[in-house]
Amino acid sequence: MNRSSIRAVLFDKDGTLFDFGATWNGWAGRLISKMSDGDAELAQQLAQACRYNLETKSFFPDSPVIAGTNREAAQCFTDILPQFTLEELETRLADEAANADLVPAVPLPPLLNRLRAADLRLGVMTNDTERAARAHLNKAGITDLFDFVAGFDSGYGAKPDPDPLLAFATHCGLKPSQVLMVGDSSHDLIAARAARMSAVGVLTGLASRADLDPFADAVLPDIGHLLDWLSITV
Template sequence: MPVTKLDGLLFDKDGTLFDFHATWSVWASELIVTLSEGDPAVAQALSRGLDFDLETGQFRPGSPAIASPNRYVAECVAGALGRSDVDAVEDLLDYHAQQAPLAPAVPLAPLLEGLKVQGLVLGVMTNDSEATAHAHLRAAGVDGFFDFVAGFDSGFGAKPDPGPLLAFARAHGLAPGRVAMVGDSTHDLVAGRAAGMQTLAVLTGAAGAGELAPFADHVLAHIGDIPGWLSA
């Protein structure tokens, strides 16, 4: 599909701005060790709840941690631990997530600065919490490049619902058709299509090109290819 002139880019966070496995698979391995406290049975229960392969050290493609809101992930972890205090588990996961070993997909600051120079409005919409999103963007030194940051708990809903994407467009007076939703999961792309936005898939998450292509107008290796895509 030809590129319509864009006024804005809305990025997913995990698997898009940050390489998914290099960040979150490493984080999950450490989390399972911490929460299991050396008990192999608990570690196995957590790996099943998170759909995480302990042998490869990676999330499986169907893992709820890939695109689901934190609350659902917390429910999975609470169930694996036999705990009923899901609120406390969610707070615990949020705390650990803010300490995640971030691995940017590409050098972020020069890329984002170049996009801002072109006059593009930039946003982040993640199914992570808004607080964790800001913490990660600050840790990467790029929080100031974004005009909009929302999480599943920001009051707009969570992907694949288009509500948070449309909130970004409304907040900056952008026509949805002149915004591209950039993401690594079908949740991102389905939300983008439902919002009437262009959809741009990247391959720095858990999904492959074959899974993403039916929902994407374009598939790129990573967000570093966006400037070339825009100028093509």
């Protein structure tokens, strides 16, 4: 892996651009409370289904919600809420997610502007919906800094498949070897390996260094350390 050959950076969203726990742990607790409407037993069932700890108000590390698609998150609740179709649950989750209060992992505009000043193309590929992704980027005031934004429903597929990553490379007119994928989950890094891209893990999600090390060229505390890793001084 030659860092000097990198011409584009593709970011995951949740746990990478935005701190996962600080953003989604409290959101999930409020969503479960709203969906259970005061029914403590139902709240516990919903929490168990998506692997969320109501006492600590945090996701368990093996929750399918962490790296899964919006559809996979909705599927957690179909047996418990049979009065709703899967499509209705997907819409409900997407609407709630689009309005989440996001906590950036680092100050994003300065970092992204420095990456762009180094002539790097930037993109976002998330297993969230594209609509929610754009809402979150808009809220953070950074949409215009990205050349490419895709969700699991954008027509390219979802991670850990490599296809959405390869779509970014094609969009930028680059070889996969010229693209760096940055993410907080093994899904992100496995997708990068399958696409023959460089892969950097960050620890602003719920995965540990030990979880990410086998698939990564490097594991960094957060995306703010990319500048040093890429030797960017501009």
